[in-house]
Amino acid sequence: MKKAMAIVLSVLLLAVVVSACGKGNNESASSAPASSAPASSAAASPSSDPAQDISGTITFLTNRTDMIDKEYVDYAKRFNEKYPNAHVEFEAVTDLDKTTKVRLSSGEYPDVVLIPTIPNSDLPKYFAPLDDLGLNDKIYFKDYKSFDGKLYGISAGATTTGIVYNKKAFADAGITSVPKTLDEFYAAAEKLKQKGIVPLASNFKDQWPLYPWASEVAIAISGDANLTNERLNSDTPYTLDNPYGKSLQIIRTLYEKGYLEPDVNSTNWEQSKKDIASGKFAMYMLGNWVIPQVIGAGTTSDNVGFFPLPYDNSGKTNALLAPDWGYGVNKNSEHAETAKAFVKWMLEDSGFDNFAGFIPVLKDRKPEMAQLSEFNGYNPTMIEGAIDSEDTTAVVNKAQIVKEAMVQDFVLAKDPQKVLDQYNKKWADAKKALGK
Structure with missing residues (x-):
């Protein structure tokens, strides 16, 4: 089984987008603590603690309607624990690809989105480069949402x-x-x-x-x-x-x-x-x-x-x-650094890989789901x-x-x-x- 899983991981290079899931109605939920003060849109002053410089409230547009008022509440709490001056809210839609394209064309789209099916040459029009996250050499599908040598999207998983x-x-x-x-x-x-x-x-x-x-x-x-x-x-x-x-x-x-x-x-x-x-x-x-x-x-x-x-x-x-959908950061976000920090947190700290049943996109992590071992056992x-x-x-x-x-x-x-x-x-x- 270990050999079979190694084979799977060895071929994770680049791939087409597929997947998605959802339920009947569009839903949204704020997961910032009710007692928190409104976040300022002004950039925070540099401090000795980098976590203090990640601030403001951001919104993530997702297709996981089933996680609203559930897992996303826990994610928001834990993200806020790591970055006390930052909060994340979640908006969930069922028809992700169509909805996100409409939002992009209007210029009104959230800080973090799952990138829809647009040509990679259009990525710079809407999204900020993510090369400064230091993940380029640590992930699979590096070219999946890249253009002209810059990384604009990172797959949520494989x-x-x-x-x-x-x-x-x-x-x-x-x-x-x-x-x-x-x-x-x-x-x-x-x-x-x-x-x-x-x-x-x-x-x-x-x-x-x-x-x-x-x-x-x-x-x-x-x-x-x-x-x-x-x-x-x-x-x-x-x-x-x-x-x-x-x-x-x-x-x-x-x-x-x-x-x-x-x-x-x-x-x-x-x-x-x-x-x-x-x-x-x-x-x-x-x-x-x-x-x-x-x-x-x-x-x-x-x-x-x-x-x-x-x-x-x-x-x-x-x-x-x-790869699954790719995380992208709105190039015009008032809190772009916070949005980038959230993307990195989702990949490294959230545990979404295991919750979603993904093969991790980070190369140094192995999937934990027993069913993948069974699948690979059929060669x-x-x-x-x-x-x-x-x-x-x-x-x-x-x-x-x-x-x-x-x-x-x-x-x-x-x-x-x-x-x-x-x-x-x-x-x-x-x-x-x-x-x-």
């Missing part, structure tokens, strides 16, 4: 994607070992269905949990880290017989065979975690970040397992290694995901392609080929308009 499962549900259905082939995976799903257990929670209506089927699984099938960028070489990047089509056909098959929720249009993210924890649902196809949330929803760690998705019948699997080949090029990002944005919406359209379509034709046309038209 993830890999696979099948998170309830071990008791598997045992109750008579499944004695995890499936190693796609046929075995479908057979296990059928056993679960016959036992009255929903085989896989897709959270179809919420849309965002469908992301692996449009990116991670396709990259794993292809074995090509640069698959997303290679779409630029074609006017028809989505076909039934290429990695994208093969991935989409797996979830469509799960839907057609009744292996997803009985009504995919009335799913609920927060409830699904409880259903996985209780064994009412058996599996997720998501990143390792969801494992602590399932445990927190009402089960024990030893009841939750994690294995690579067997996307074909070869008995061998690839798995993508990717997947880890693929270092590539950053989307600026040309790829430009075409995606011009075409207004939402990959999770494509999954929904494909699964529900009477003729899935027509769905691919529609997205290929969007892609080709955008390429032509941009001269790519």
